[in-house]
Amino acid sequence: MIADSIIHALRNALGKGNFPLHEPYFAGNEQRYVQECIASTYVSSVGAYVERFEKELAAYTGARRAVAVVNGTAALQVALQLAGVHANDEVIVPALTFVATANAVQYLGAVPHFADSEEATLGLDPLALREWLKIIAERAGDAYRNRQTGRRLRALVPMHTFGHPCDLEGLLAVSHDYRLALVEDAAESLGSRYQGQHTGTFGLLGTLSFNGNKIITTGGGGAILTNDERLADHAKHLTTTAKLPHRWDYVHDEVGYNFRMPNLNAALGCAQLEQLPEFLASKRRLFKRYQEALADIDEVRLMEEPSGCKSNYWLQTLVLEESAVEQRVEILKATNDVDLTTRSAWRLMHQLAPYEDCPRAPLQVAESLRSRIINIPSNLSN
Numbered sequence: 048m049i050a051d052s053i054i055h056a057l058r059n060a061l062g063k064g065n066f067p068l069h070e071p072y073f074a075g076n077e078q079r080y081v082q083e084c085i086a087s088t089y090v091s092s093v094g095a096y097v098e099r100f101e102k103e104l105a106a107y108t109g110a111r112r113a114v115a116v117v118n119g120t121a122a123l124q125v126a127l128q129l130a131g132v133h134a135n136d137e138v139i140v141p142a143l144t145f146v147a148t149a150n151a152v153q154y155l156g157a158v159p160h161f162a163d164s165e166e167a168t169l170g171l172d173p174l175a176l177r178e179w180l181k182i183i184a185e186r187a188g189d190a191y192r193n194r195q196t197g198r199r200l201r202a203l204v205p206m207h208t209f210g211h212p213c214d215l216e217g218l219l220a221v222s223h224d225y226r227l228a229l230v231e232d233a234a235e236s237l238g239s240r241y242q243g244q245h246t247g248t249f250g251l252l253g254t255l256s257f258n259g260n261k262i263i264t265t266g267g268g269g270a271i272l273t274n275d276e277r278l279a280d281h282a283k284h285l286t287t288t289a290k291l292p293h294r295w296d297y298v299h300d301e302v303g304y305n306f307r308m309p310n311l312n313a314a315l316g317c318a319q320l321e322q323l324p325e326f327l328a329s330k331r332r333l334f335k336r337y338q339e340a341l342a343d344i345d346e347v348r349l350m351e352e353p354s355g356c357k358s359n360y361w362l363q364t365l366v367l368e369e370s371a372v373e374q375r376v377e378i379l380k381a382t383n384d385v386d387l388t389t390r391s392a393w394r395l396m397h398q399l400a401p402y403e404d405c406p407r408a409p410l411q412v413a414e415s416l417r418s419r420i421i422n423i424p425s426n427l428s429n
């Protein structure tokens with residue numbers, strides 16, 4: 048039984064006990080900064096920790112600017128709006144992603160258009176996408192339109208699955224050739240680099256998430272990354288109710304959002320960010336242990352960082368060989384039965400009720416991956 052061999056291997060790597068999929072880890076200045084924040088009374092939408100967190104995020108990722116917001120989904124929604132996505136545009140997103148990627152498109156009244164992934168990265172496949180666009184895209188002035196729906200193709204949203212960078216070079220070329228704004232959903236890939244450059248900094252804008260299950264957490268939170276000062280200022284403005292500075296009056300010059308990150312959350316974030324280098328080292332050590340423990344099981348591949356990339360190894364991932372697909376449910380059940388928490392990949396977006404009628408490319412690889420991926424315990428430790 049493959050399930051038994053996998054349990055044996057996971058135990059070899061992890062030891063005895065109960066292993067969740069991923070829990071937050073607080074071993075630094077969290078208490079101190081949060082208490083300082085409370086003592087200051089600046090717990091809400093203004094405060095020094097928000098500015099500090101934004102500065103430190105920008106410095107860490109190499110983005111010119113970072114704008115902290117209330118969660119990763121809101122970050123994506125605002126980034127897409129700033130990238131020029133309007134109602135009734137189409138936005139190309141992976142079918143294999145967390146639902147937030149599609150939701151952010153939908154919130155703007157635009158339509159997600161699902162594209163296929165590649166085996167090596169689990170992310171969007173630029174070659175398959177180019178083939179698909181050759182068939183469906185037609186030139187309309189400066190832009191391209193989906194000839195099947197008549198809608199403008201506006202943006203492309205790659206996502207770095209479980210922290211593994213996708214083929215950014217290939218996707219940048221597609222976005223250039225088809226006049227698509229590139230907005231990276233880097234919610235899962237803080238600390239991951241593509242050819243040395245931090246993910247989320249390749250497109251016009253990129254977004255991060257600091258939800259409780261991500262590599263660092265602010266409780267709930269997100270950020271928008273960009274190298275464009277004007278877009279960053281606009282992101283800040285839009286996410287802080289679009290209020291113009293005034294000593295006593297309330298003047299709002301567009302429809303803004305209350306999407307800012309509270310100072311309390313930013314305090315937690317500052318403490319977490321200090322530990323990110325250690326977290327990355329811990330994730331990589333766990334990967335090495337799994338690699339050794341799983342080496343003899345032919346039916347599974349342990350997801351490894353794509354060549355030229357540094358992954359944060361946020362969620363460790365098994366990809367079953369085709370021959371073992373039938374055993375996936377059994378493996379999920381058997382591991383969870385013995386306190387080794389495992390999960391399947393997300394349902395593909397076009398299989399979810401709100402998105403079943405959306406346009407989509409052929410999705411063979413995503414469909415195959417969905418039937419073969421198992422995430423295994425990925426906790427941080429010292």
Ligand SMILES: *Cc1c(COP(=O)(O)O)cnc(C)c1O
Nearest residue numbers: 118119120145147148234256258
């Ligand atoms: C977590 C996540 C998000 C959204 O982040 P929230 O902070 O939970 O709103 C978006 N996209 C992907 C791929 C994610 O994993």
